[in-house]
Structures are given as C-alpha cells and as structure tokens.
Amino acid sequence: MNKRAVKYIIGLVILVLLLSLLFRNRSPFGRNNTSFASDPGKEITKIEFLQGNKSLTLEKSGENWLLNGSGATRKSGILFIIRVLNEIQIKSPVSPGLFESEITSKKIEQVKVRVFGNRKLLNSFIVYKTSSNIYGNIMKKAAGSKPFIVYMPGFEGDIGSAFTLNELFWQPYTVFNLLPSEIASVDFENLTDTVNSFTIENVNSNYKFSDKNRNISGWDTALVTRYLSYFTRIPFESWVFNISDEEKKKIETTLPVYTIKVKTNPGKEITLTLWPRIIQTGDSAFVDTDRLFGKTETRDEFFLIRYFDIDPLLKKRSYFFPR
Numbered sequence: 001m002n003k004r005a006v007k008y009i010i011g012l013v014i015l016v017l018l019l020s021l022l023f024r025n026r027s028p029f030g031r032n033n034t035s036f037a038s039d040p041g042k043e044i045t046k047i048e049f050l051q052g053n054k055s056l057t058l059e060k061s062g063e064n065w066l067l068n069g070s071g072a073t074r075k076s077g078i079l080f081i082i083r084v085l086n087e088i089q090i091k092s093p094v095s096p097g098l099f100e101s102e103i104t105s106k107k108i109e110q111v112k113v114r115v116f117g118n119r120k121l122l123n124s125f126i127v128y129k130t131s132s133n134i135y136g137n138i139m140k141k142a143a144g145s146k147p148f149i150v151y152m153p154g155f156e157g158d159i160g161s162a163f164t165l166n167e168l169f170w171q172p173y174t175v176f177n178l179l180p181s182e183i184a185s186v187d188f189e190n191l192t193d194t195v196n197s198f199t200i201e202n203v204n205s206n207y208k209f210s211d212k213n214r215n216i217s218g219w220d221t222a223l224v225t226r227y228l229s230y231f232t233r234i235p236f237e238s239w240v241f242n243i244s245d246e247e248k249k250k251i252e253t254t255l256p257v258y259t260i261k262v263k264t265n266p267g268k269e270i271t272l273t274l275w276p277r278i279i280q281t282g283d284s285a286f287v288d289t290d291r292l293f294g295k296t297e298t299r300d301e302f303f304l305i306r307y308f309d310i311d312p313l314l315k316k317r318s319y320f321f322p323r
Helices: 003-023 073-088 097-102 221-232 246-252 305-313
Strands: 046-051 054-061 066-067 090-092 111-117 120-130 137-140 148-151 174-175 182-191 198-203 206-210 238-240 258-264 269-281 284-296 302-306
Touching: 003 111, 097 137, 174 269, 182 221, 206 221, 221 305, 284 305, 302 305
Parallel strands: none
Antiparallel strands: 046 054, 046 111, 054 066, 090 148, 111 120, 120 137, 137 148, 182 198, 182 258, 198 206, 238 302, 258 269, 269 284, 284 302
16 A cells, blocks of 8 residues: 555544534534433522513522512422423424415414523524424524424423413412411301201301301310311412313312312412312213312412312311310
C-alpha cells in the first residue's frame, strides 16, 4: 500500500470519528425538534399553560405550590406534572396527513407550555390534546416544528390530560376540610334507610342530637365529637369531567343514597349529595360497590368518591350510643 493510500485511509478514519463525535448525542429528528423533557438536574419552580386568551400558572413558593399566585394546589397533581416534564420522550413521529386529520381538521386548540427554573426558561413546547392515541397528545417544539406522539416511559396512560387549564384539576380533591369548632350543624340523611337519618347541632358549645323530628337522649358526647372530627379531611378520588349532559341528567334524576348538609360557624353551607355509580358493560349493568358519584352545590361537576374515604361519615344512629 503506497503512502497516498495510507494517508487517504487515515483521513477517512479521522473524518468518521469526527462525525461520530458530532452526532453521537443528537436525536435522529434533530435536537431542536425533540427536546421535550426538561433537564432533571435543574429544579422546576414554575409552569405556565397558555391556551388562546386563557392562562394558568403553577409556581413554587417555599415548600408549597400555588395556583395562579394564591390558590392551594393538589400535591399529587404537582408531583405528576413535574415527573411528566422531566421524563417525557418521543414515542413516534406524526405524519403531515395524520396531523391534518387529527388536529388541524378538528380544530384542536393548542396548549403552549413554558417551564421555568428560578425565573429562567428551561423549556417550552406545544401540546395538542387528542384521543387519537392512548397517550392523549401530539406535541411540537414550536408551531413550525415536526409533530410527535410523546409518552412517559413506564406509564401507559393519558399524559395529555395533565396539560389542562381547568383550575379544578389542580385544586385539592377535598369535599370537607373543617375543624369540629367550625361546624355549627350536620344534617345526615340516609335516603335508603331513613330511620338512620340524624341531625347534630352545636348550640353555644353544647351539642343537640335529633332524629329530624325530636331531640334524642342517651347518646355519647365523645362519639359525637369524634364524628365531627372526621370532617377534618374527607377527600374524593377524581373529577368526572368527560361525561355528557345526558349522563349528568341521568345521575341527578336517580334517587341519591345519602345527603350530608353541613353549616359552618361563619354561616356557610355545604351540601354533599351521593348517588350510586352504575357501571355499564355491554348489555349488563351493575352497581359499583367501591365508589359513588358525588356533587356539591358549589360546582356543576361530578366527582368519584370511594366508600373507603366517605365511610367515616356514613354512620347509623346507633353509632352515637354507648354499647
């Protein structure tokens, strides 16, 4: 082999090595098009969602996260969105035809996401929420960038739903959060077993217990106090956003199983109504023994609440009497 050939081979090897180093860390789609995940080494302290003329901000303040600058947030929701922002990866590219049919033609409105760390912009991208895939999204780095279906490894579910401007999603999933001293009265109505309905009233720090018609004696004050302490935190599982008006009407026209009306010392009133949850599978239907539909007068949305969480309030009248 002559010197010229040797030099050519050496030059070719060097060129291959340089190209290897240059493209070793690059995505096959181009880094600018695919860097959806934030750098896990940099703390996320603020998240902004922008959709049309609406916006929603989640921002860390000390050890807590605030909704739009002042509202309390749901811890599990914050932990989930931060995990998504740190771990999302591309599942597959989206063809221009698919983007046209699933996003453009359906006029799906984009959600612009901006992620900050200590006031510095860490990342930004666009989310198009869609039911065309199980991950619930098609995303772009910018309006003119390539579209992709994005997912979170190890989570085979809808991550698109987490990019929402619905404030209810980010607020704590709590029905009651009251100290006993804040409760003026509780009116519990068992609509399937009316003899177990009761009312508790706090009159000048003295309790009255009645069966809706007359005062009852012989009950244990300690058991009444314990019952009222359960109102300190009664959570629900999730909102039921994706049901039609027809389904809502069907639930509301069904006889409730329980209503719990609480009046507070500041003069507010909270009424929780609970309905059986009917699960339809094909031509058959059955009652869910683990969850109920719930609703308060303050919201038009229904939520799911587990019997496990609401059970402390579903007492029979005999509970309050010494055994």
